[in-house]
Amino acid sequence: LNIREIAKRAKVSTATVSRTVNGTPSVDPKLARRVWKVVNQLGYYPNTHARGLVSGRSRTFGIIVSEITNPFFPEIVQSFENIAVQHNYEILLTSTINDPERMKLAVRRMIERRVDGVAVMTFGMEEALTSDPHLRSTPLVFVDQSPDDERSSHLHIDYLHGIRQAIAHLASLSHTRIAFVSGPLNLPSARERHQAFLTAMREQAIRVQPEFVVEGDHTMEGGMRALQHLAAHFPHRVLRPTAVLCSNDMTAIGVMRQAYELGLNIPRDLSVIGFDDIRLARFLIPPLTTVQMSQTRLAELAFHALLSAADPSDDTPAPEHRLETCLIYRRSTGPAPK
Amino acid sequence: LNIREIAKRAKVSTATVSRTVNGTPSVDPKLARRVWKVVNQLGYYPNTHARGLVSGRSRTFGIIVSEITNPFFPEIVQSFENIAVQHNYEILLTSTINDPERMKLAVRRMIERRVDGVAVMTFGMEEALTSDPHLRSTPLVFVDQSPDDERSSHLHIDYLHGIRQAIAHLASLSHTRIAFVSGPLNLPSARERHQAFLTAMREQAIRVQPEFVVEGDHTMEGGMRALQHLAAHFPHRVLRPTAVLCSNDMTAIGVMRQAYELGLNIPRDLSVIGFDDIRLARFLIPPLTTVQMSQTRLAELAFHALLSAADPSDDTPAPEHRLETCLIYRRSTGPAPK
DNA sequence: ATGAAAGCGCTAACAC
DNA sequence: GTGTTAGCGCTTTCAT
Numbered sequence: 001l002n003i004r005e006i007a008k009r010a011k012v013s014t015a016t017v018s019r020t021v022n023g024t025p026s027v028d029p030k031l032a033r034r035v036w037k038v039v040n041q042l043g044y045y046p047n048t049h050a051r052g053l054v055s056g057r058s059r060t061f062g063i064i065v066s067e068i069t070n071p072f073f074p075e076i077v078q079s080f081e082n083i084a085v086q087h088n089y090e091i092l093l094t095s096t097i098n099d100p101e102r103m104k105l106a107v108r109r110m111i112e113r114r115v116d117g118v119a120v121m122t123f124g125m126e127e128a129l130t131s132d133p134h135l136r137s138t139p140l141v142f143v144d145q146s147p148d149d150e151r152s153s154h155l156h157i158d159y160l161h162g163i164r165q166a167i168a169h170l171a172s173l174s175h176t177r178i179a180f181v182s183g184p185l186n187l188p189s190a191r192e193r194h195q196a197f198l199t200a201m202r203e204q205a206i207r208v209q210p211e212f213v214v215e216g217d218h219t220m221e222g223g224m225r226a227l228q229h230l231a232a233h234f235p236h237r238v239l240r241p242t243a244v245l246c247s248n249d250m251t252a253i254g255v256m257r258q259a260y261e262l263g264l265n266i267p268r269d270l271s272v273i274g275f276d277d278i279r280l281a282r283f284l285i286p287p288l289t290t291v292q293m294s295q296t297r298l299a300e301l302a303f304h305a306l307l308s309a310a311d312p313s314d315d316t317p318a319p320e321h322r323l324e325t326c327l328i329y330r331r332s333t334g335p336a337p338k
Numbered sequence: 339l340n341i342r343e344i345a346k347r348a349k350v351s352t353a354t355v356s357r358t359v360n361g362t363p364s365v366d367p368k369l370a371r372r373v374w375k376v377v378n379q380l381g382y383y384p385n386t387h388a389r390g391l392v393s394g395r396s397r398t399f400g401i402i403v404s405e406i407t408n409p410f411f412p413e414i415v416q417s418f419e420n421i422a423v424q425h426n427y428e429i430l431l432t433s434t435i436n437d438p439e440r441m442k443l444a445v446r447r448m449i450e451r452r453v454d455g456v457a458v459m460t461f462g463m464e465e466a467l468t469s470d471p472h473l474r475s476t477p478l479v480f481v482d483q484s485p486d487d488e489r490s491s492h493l494h495i496d497y498l499h500g501i502r503q504a505i506a507h508l509a510s511l512s513h514t515r516i517a518f519v520s521g522p523l524n525l526p527s528a529r530e531r532h533q534a535f536l537t538a539m540r541e542q543a544i545r546v547q548p549e550f551v552v553e554g555d556h557t558m559e560g561g562m563r564a565l566q567h568l569a570a571h572f573p574h575r576v577l578r579p580t581a582v583l584c585s586n587d588m589t590a591i592g593v594m595r596q597a598y599e600l601g602l603n604i605p606r607d608l609s610v611i612g613f614d615d616i617r618l619a620r621f622l623i624p625p626l627t628t629v630q631m632s633q634t635r636l637a638e639l640a641f642h643a644l645l646s647a648a649d650p651s652d653d654t655p656a657p658e659h660r661l662e663t664c665l666i667y668r669r670s671t672g673p674a675p676k
Numbered sequence: 677a678t679g680a681a682a683g684c685g686c687t688a689a690c691a692c
Numbered sequence: 693g694t695g696t697t698a699g700c701g702c703t704t705t706c707a708t
Contacts, residue, residue, distance in 0.1 A: 002685055013695045018687060026693060045450045049390035050685035053700045058387065068412040068419075069617065078406050078433050085440070090447060093431045095416050102423070109428060112383045220621045253621055260623045279407065283558045283591055285598045285623050340701055351679045356703055364677060388701035392684045 001044055010038045021046060052114060060090040061306050062110040062118035064103065068095035070218070070250055071278045072295065076121055079299035087307065089116075096122065111138065117306035121298075123189035139309030141302050144189050153305050155298065155321050157189070160196040162291035162325030163245070166273045167200035169289075169327060170243050175271060175336040179212040179241035181226040181251050190218070193247050193275065212241050216251045223254020224261075231262055242270065242336045249274035249281050252288055256332070267334030277328055287330035297323055339382055348376045359384060390452060398428040399644050400448040400456035402441065406433035408556070408588055409616045410633065414459055417637035425645065427454075434460065449476065455644035459636075461527035477647030479640050482527050491643050493636065493659050495527070498534040500629035500663030501583070504611045505538035507627075507665060508581050513609060513674040517550040517579035519564040519589050528556070531585050531613065550579050554589045561592020562599075569600055580674045581609035587616045590626055594670070605672030615666055625668035635661055 007014040012031055019027050020035040038044070052058045063080055065073040077093060084091050092115060094106035103122070110118055117139035124144070139151050146154035170178055180197045183190030194213070201208045214229055216222035223246060234240045246252040252274030256266055264270050266286060274281060274290035281288040301321060307314055345352040350369055357365050358373040376382070390396045401418055403411040415431060422429050430453060432444035441460070448456055455477035462482070477489050484492035508516055518535045521528030532551070539546045552567055554560035561584060572578045584590040590612030594604055602608050604624060612619060612628035619626040639659060645652055 003687095004685080014686075015688080015695060015697095016693090019694090022687085028693060031694085045446065047391070047452060047685050048450045049387045049396070049452060050700085051687075052387035053385070053391055053685080053702085054687045056700075068406075068416050069409075071407075071409055071412075071618075074406040074409075074412050074433075077431070078435070081406075081431070081433060085443065090430060090451065092428060093415070093419070095412075095419060097416070105423065108383065112386045113428065114385060114387060220618075253618075257621045257623060280409075280558075280591075280618075283595045285595060341703095342701080352702080353679060353681095353704080354677090357678090360703085366677060369678085385701050388684090389703075390684095391686085391701080392703045394684080 001042060002047065003044075006035065006038050006042065006044050009042070010035045056114070057116055057310075058090075058114045059088060060092055060113060060115045061303070061310075062092045062094065062106075062113075062115040063302075064094045064096060064106055064118060064120050064122060066096055066098050066122045068093070071280055072248065072250070072276050073121065075279065075295035076299045076302075079296040080119065080303055083300060083303045087303075089307075098122075116310040117141070119302040119306060121302065124187040139306055141305040141309075143298075143302075144192065151309065153309070153321060155301050155305070155323060157192075157293065157298075157323045158325055159189075159192050160199060162275070162293070162327055163193065163196040164200045164203065165327035166245055166289075166291055167197070167204050167206070169329070169333065170245070170271065170273070171204045171206060173243075173271065173333060173335050175243040176206055177209070177212070177239075177241045177243070177336075178206060179214070179230055179244040180208075181214055181216040181223060181244060181246045181255065183216060183218040183247040183251070185215055187218075190247055197245060216247060216254075218248050218250055220250050220254035220257065223251035223256075224258040225254075226251065227255045227258040227262070231258075243272070243333070244270065245273045245275075247275055249276045249278045249288065249290055252290065252332075253280075253284065256284065256288075266332050269337055271333040271336070273327075273333060275325075281328075282330065284332070286332050289330045289333040290328055291325050292328050293323065293325045339380060340385065341382075344373065344376050344380065344382050347380070348373045394452070395454055395648075396428075396452045397426060398430055398451060398453045399641070399648075400430045400432065400444075400451075400453040401640075402432045402434060402444055402456060402458050402460060404434055404436050404460045406431070409618055410586065410588070410614050411459065413617065413633035414637045414640075417634040418457065418641055421638060421641045425641075427645075436460075454648040455479070457640040457644060459640065462525040477644055479643040479647075481636075481640075482530065489647065491647070491659060493639050493643070493661060495530075495631065495636075495661045496663055497527075497530050498537060500613070500631070500665055501531065501534040502538045502541065503665035504583055504627075504629055505535070505542050505544070507667070507671065508583070508609065508611070509542045509544060511581075511609065511671060511673050513581040514544055515547070515550070515577075515579045515581070515674075516544060517552070517568055517582040518546075519552055519554040519561060519582060519584045519593065521554060521556040521585040521589070523553055525556075528585055535583060554585060554592075556586050556588055558588050558592035558595065561589035561594075562596040563592075564589065565593045565596035565600070569596075579608075581611070581671070583611045583613075585613055587612035587614045587619055587626065587628055590628065590670075591618075591622065594622065594626075604670050607675055609671040609674070611665075611671060619666075620668065622670070624670050627668045627671040628666055629663050630666050631661065631663045 003014045006017045020032045096103045120142045142154040146152040182194045214226045216226045277290045277292035341352045344355045358370045434441045458480045480492040484490040520532045552564045554564045615628045615630035
């Protein structure tokens, strides 16, 4: 069931069918109606492969995330898809489970599919992408940093603002023994958060104890290990941190879970603050105080960056490539125990 | 950079390049090497659209989920993708956010993309799919039930087994006032779980109080509302349920959260059991006792059902289209308070 | 074993 | 405003 079949039945040329289906204005309404009737009647759907072959474009964007099973990402994917649908774009998803090989493969497959752009939401620009000569012709959008390339852009996230608020909040609650569980430090975005923590602590004139900053991996298991480690390291309760800031919410969940294991009450014995504000955060027990980084907004920014690069005819004005963060007060923080 | 360019540089015909790239055995190793060299050197990637156009197949499977932001689904998607990558298939994801219109649109887009099959993981066969005449030529796999169609198949899930265990577990803990928070009852899979609850209760000879079964919607908010409702309905504590079985884990999270709000301790004052065993379940406070339905296994079954329909040449033997469930004991259940 | 050429379904340039 | 037609990049007969 192809365009020729429709043309024959509607007694017009294939060109007219094509024009009708694509909404070219210069078609006689009479003919158009005739064509649409046949199209609907027969249930004709144009073949995307043929379209893509001739146009060179696919109306498809790739989106690469590090771990779809981390609740932070589904929100992004959902928002990205919502906008994509609105703009009649398709999405090709890849969850790389943090495997560079997998990442490379994903890129290759996306190139083969001739995607019109790809959003790389891995929070750390992998070289796999910058090295591939093919990508030089495909619009790419990264988070935090991008290769120095005409077609690539990146979203700038202001981690500092929210983290500054978090530390100020803790300080106002009289906490001075503040720990930080970072993400994997080979990840640029994790490094930025770490830096922001250091900066904010300095601003509040609170000493950073080296043993209080431990490297996590942005997973719940990592969060559990981190607090376990912290607790084991300081047998004397009075020397332990009274608050811990986590590089993401999953880590915070792990920390809270380990606190439960240790018989520590949150926030009475320990205050914890997360980062991301995943939807789940408000449903934790107690509800998690966390730094919000809007996943919806992030997806929107990424999509529009891609769209304006892929389809210059699009009139939507490009929004700022900038994302703010801010603290959301909930119940996992409280006054420092003395 | 197309096949002709490669052919020219390798001084062979385009046919030979095609054969080489596709691993057709009848190519002189000498020529093959020459071709590969050029291919790699220039970084040539065959154009999928052209391939799809001529072959009529796309090596792409669609996967439709109800809500990617429900942590149950990312696990499925990740597993599905893992297998897809292994088999050199691509996936087109759609999260319908339970909107039938959206579902319809998704199907349409997938047809246009000429997917080789689609896994409909919405746990309730929408008519949108059965009505579309086009789908009659595309392999489809559903959960729980499928239209009576040659190309469609479905995965049978044995809800009863796990739920039976759950109720038996509660009974052994002396609970008799057991509530059930169902999913949306227009969803076949939610209805099946509900039925399984009724059956299991009958088997244990425990009376089902009508006011103890409340309809939820498989969200955390729904879980909160459900317990709120239950509590409001029974001002006298002694009349309240001492245990609640939830139709999915998200609901259980909501229930636990509301219990916290109400000052109820779990499991001392209230036992709760979930369903699905999402990864998060073991990280909840307390860790959630729940009925496990393997997301990985589900994805595998779905993929293989599709694969064997789409590519009969594939030799992998089709696994059973059947999925068991079983109870995982954790710490959200305890003896009934008296 | 290799090459020449037809054609997959569609769009766009061009002619009318 | 509509039709004719030449490809888009690839696979696949069919010759050789």
